[in-house]
Amino acid sequence: MRVQFEVNGQSVSIDTVPNTLLVQALRDQLQLTGTHVGCDTAQCGACTVIVDGRSVKSCNVLAAQVDGAKITTIEGLAKADGTLHPMQAAFKECHGLQCGFCTSGMVMSAVDLCQRHPNATEAEIREQLEGNLCRCTGYQNIVQAVQQGAAAMKA
Amino acid sequence: MYSFTYERPTTLSDAQRLIGAGGQALAGGQTLLASMKQRLASPEQLVDLGRIAELQGVCQDGQSLVIGAMTRHADVAANALVRQHIPALAALAGQIGDKQIRAMGTLGGSVANNDPAACYPSAVLALEATVHTTQRKIAAADFFQGLYSTALEAGELITAISFPIPAKAVYLKFQQPASRFALVGVFVAQTAGGVRVAVTGAASGGVFRHAGLEAALTQSFTPAAAAAVRIDASDLNTDLHASADYRAHLIGVLTQRAVQQLSA
16 A cells, blocks of 8 residues: 655655554654664654654554654754754753663654643653653653753744 | 554445444554554454544533544543533543553544543543444443443444533542553542542443442532442452552542542
C-alpha cells in the first residue's frame, strides 16, 4: 500500500505494508534514525514524534493511520544551517541527558508540552513528561532543560 | 508485527460491512496494537475508524452530552462543553495514560475494550450513560459484563456515548505508578436519581457500582457516611500491585476524599 505524509516539511510517499509501524517507516524507509525504539510497548516514549501538532508514540501507531498527516521528528527541529531548536539548545546547556537514548523522544515531548502549556510549572512539566522514561534517571536536568527551553521558545 | 490487511472506510456503513465480515475495528490502537505485538490478539484485518467523521466530536442534547466514539482522550479533556458541564469527565480523560496515549486513544475504544482498570467505564456507569451502537442503545448498567466483556455483539460498533449531566461529580484515581492505570478509581456523582459510586481497577469482574456507598451517601453526603460503609474485599483483585484488602481500603479512602471535594 502507498502511504503519504509530510515529514519535517517535505512531502513523502512510501510503498509499504499495512503492518508497518510509524517508527519503522521513519527509521527503516526514510532513514530518520533519530527517533528511537526503546521498549516497543508504548511505555518509554523514546519513539515520540509530533503528528498534526500532538506528540504520539510512533511504535504504537501504524504508518497507515497517519496517512496524510504532518509529522515532525527530531531531525526536523534544528534550522537548515544547523542552529539548534531552543529546546535542543536547552537540553545541551543543562546537560539534560546522560546516555542520550531517551533524548530525542524527551525533546519532542517537551516541544509539544511547551507549545500546549507555555507557562507550565515544574510540577506540570513532570506530570506532562510521564510518558517519557529516562533509565539513567536524569530527570532533574531534564526538567531544568524543559524550563529553560520553554522560556527560550517564548522569547 | 505480523501481517494483516488494513481498510480505512470513510462511512459508518462501510465500516459496519467490513466488521460484519470479520474485520477488527481499530480505534486509536493504543491497546490493540500493543496486544497484537504480543499476540494477545491476532486479527487478520484491521478496519481503521479514524476517518469516519460522524464518530467524532461532542455535542449537547438537552441535559446530556453526546460524545462520538472516536473522540480522542485529549479532545474530551480539552472540550469546552465537557469542561463546562461535566468537568469530572474532562479531568478523567486528561489523566488517562500519558499525553502521547491521550493523543491517540479514544472513548469508544476504551469502553468497548472494558479493561478492568480503565478509567472511562467508571464514568459511563456512574453517570448512567447510554452507549449508542450501530444497532441499538444500551444502558450502562447492561453494557459492562465483566472482564473485557461487554454487551456488544459481533459486528456491532459503538458510535457515541450519551452522558447525562450530573449536579456534581468527581473522579479520583489511585494510579498504578508504572502504567497509570487505576489501581483503584472511584467516580462519585450526585445525580437526579441519587448518589452514584462506580469503582474501577478493583474488582475481578471489572467496573461496578457500590450499592452500600450509594445508599449511605444518598442519605448523608458526608465523608463520615462513606467511612462507615464496610467495603467487602472478597470480590476484589489481588495481584502483584496490591492485595484485595488494600484495594478495599482505597475504595473507602478515595470515596471519602471525593465526597469531601464535592462538599467543599
